[in-house]
Amino acid sequence: MRQDIDVTAHDAVAALDAAEWDGLANPGGGRPVDPFTTHRFLAALEMSGSVGGASGWQPHPLVARLAGRAIAAAPLYVKSHSQGEYIFDFAWADAFERAGGDYYPKLQIAVPFTPATGRRFLTAEGLEDVGRSALMQGALALAERNDLSSVHATFCTATEAAAGAAVGFLPRSSQQFHWHNRGYADFEAFLADLSSRKRKMIRKEREAAQGFGGTIHVLTGSDLRPDHWDAFWRFYQDTGARKWGRPYLTRAFFTEIHRTMADDILLVMAEREGHWIAGALNFIGRDTLFGRYWGSSEHHPFLHFELCYYQAMDWAIAQGLARVEAGAQGEHKLARGYLPAETHSLHWIANPGFRRAVAQFLDAERAAVDEEMEVLTSYGPFRKGGAEEEGI
Template structure:
């Protein structure tokens, strides 16, 4: 195999059918249509600090693998945090930005990032990232929320693996939500029943919408929810209003919109994307505060959908130990990092080893405090 790797400043430079045929369509966030929605809507590119630099690996003019990549001018919207690294490197006289980020922008969801069916192509993509950094004076390359298999392959290729954690709900073949509750301790089971009942007291109904059930008016309502949450959490929402229009045009069959409505008007909602084996919780917002409504719309409704559609898990996003009581267990997530400066690399290797040990201990501790019945 003789690979040639090219860099593309727009996803549109690579035909959608070719991109998805590499295996990118196995996860909704790495599909051509999702990445195109980000670019076409102005959510990335321009002055966002996310400059597209997608990699395409070919053998005899046949596309064998791709990697969604961006030159980053900051560390916002990544969810695997390296702000302390940037500060330390810059205090030592280095220049941390720009850097190369292989990721799905604003999306802390595990999935293939070195998208290829042949491990040799995946290694070729990693080597190309390092070369791109050296040739363009980038401080390093970072592959975030990759799969465990990619983390192992990257470590063999000279990248430094990093372990973090999220909370995921796993479907053990449950027939319904009550079957899931039966696996919890008695006290936790009672608490969740009460919680769901209290959430329904807001005075309206909760609906799950997918595909053509979702209308432009629903996106208008959700945009107001997203803006409110984004302003409180990030200071400025990452996504533009046009992004949700693009999502409606090209991906509404991949969307699960959970809305709380009263008198026909949405007052709260959560956006999920539907994968081949998982529900991915992304954004939530509300115009009114009601007890436990957040937990109902974001976590319990996602579990209901996963059970009724035979999906293996729910990934409810980054952080949040409060998810543990609702049946979401700590799960290790992975990233890969390569830096050009040898001294900085040595310091990071020591830090990452100690961090991996600490993350493993924390996951073990939290699992012991989970809501499931012992034995």
């Protein structure tokens, strides 16, 4: 069967049939497990100019066909830098280029600017193994034909990481902090799971944050308006300029997702004296709320925690969602109920000597990540015994 599969690279996801792509990204229909590999999200990045052009992210999505039927697809990009990936290989690039090689361009199978785990090799039901294999081999063949240094698949699933390792990719482990809904009836039920000290801390933070002198609005679907995006764009620009030097997403991206993805979005906005002063953007998955961006025009104590974490947890509990993923990094999330979670990526390095060096580095890094996750989990905010909780 594999010999009959044709794998081709295209110039844009937006140019591909949306129903065909989404049949692979979200087999079975309904709300997607995550919205980031849907046609509407990837096309919004392209149509808004957030990728393509001079962005350093050139879309070349792969599609695998069997007897003319699309059985697998992958969001693939030709990268001229390592920005916006959140799995860092800057040191690899520096070492390779100091040794006289050209690290860029490279191939990246990823969702741009989105450190959220999900399938990167989108396959039809019943054809998972053969479709995934075809895409992996297609990406490697593309790199070899064009004499590229490497192929990377970031924030893939554990299943994909194991499959990639079996065909020659180097697996890499990283960590994030995720909040898990243990069947809580409400936020107070979550607090009851915490140690006394952490519970008091969160209550004080929420009280201080909600006393900022305004109103918090939780918006999705038809509640979203253009003026919300005008304000959020200002917040995003400020945060992006301070964190990355320049914002990754264009203003047009937010206009496009307002048009095509309103039901996939949860926007938490703070209003004071008739003005929007802060906001947090989340995307809604089938059982997970994905926190993505935050920004503000005024500083108020703990408002960041309230909008980004506590409001997200409140909403997830009300909707019966299993998890909140609050993006990359941030050990401060640990004290607020977000525990370490392993993330996965795959890396293929063309140069044999450099590949060996990277493999040795990844072995050592993997052990360090495992140890750090174990230590951090032990420092989590949840109750260890229970006797100390009486009367609190």
